[in-house]
Amino acid sequence: MLYTGYYQSPLGRLLLAADEIGLTGLWFERQRYFAQGLAPVHTDEETPILAQTRRWLNLYFSGSVPDFTPPLHPIGSDFRQEVWALLLQIPYGKTTTYGALANQLAEKHGQRRMSAQAVGGAVGHNAISIIIPCHRVVGADGSLTGYAGGLDTKARLLAGEGVPIAENPPRIRSDM
Structure with missing residues (x-):
């Protein structure tokens, strides 16, 4: 049910x-x-x-760091599950890049490289927003890139976590 x-x-x-x-x-x-x-x-x-x-x-x-995670049951392919598991490791108030996630997966699988675009696709299809923190993934140049909830929402989530959002940030990309 x-x-x-x-x-x-x-x-x-x-x-x-x-x-x-x-x-x-x-x-x-x-x-x-x-x-x-x-x-x-x-x-x-x-x-x-x-x-x-x-x-x-x-x-x-309320600005607090939750000290628990509700039980999660994300539904997706093995690849997406792996990417979402990496997202859960991004600390509150920190960001990472699609490339860094791809490198982590490549290393885990003993591969030379992994597609950052494929990782971006998995990040973008995360159905459990905020708790599986896809908003903490930014472009290689630090720019805010695609977020299913909208780039303004992504910026506000990051700001709420104390992630500095530059007054003149790198260009905001919506191509991911």
Whole structure:
């Protein structure tokens, strides 16, 4: 069974989805890929997983670093799962690049290189926004690159974590 609910964040309304295992989705309304993968049959009902997610979001948006992660159940290919696992390792208030993630994966698999664009595709299809922190991935030059929730939202999430956003930042790219 799939359960859904909403959360009103300072950046807009979020749709939450969970099954019996964990959170399967957390999307900003009107974001690209909104509710992608959400089964047509679901129940709008509070569950312990959704309650934990709301508690996590309350802490996060109050400026605190949550000291727990609600149970997660992201759905995707093995490659996407690997990329999302790397995203979970990016500390609060820090960023990394698509290239750095690609290098980590290449090293893990004993390969010389891995496509940063492929990593970017997996990052972009992360269905559990904020908690699996795809907003912490930036371009090689430090520029803010694509974010399904919008570049303004990405900038506001990073600023909320204390990541300095330059007054005259590198150009904002939307091609990823």
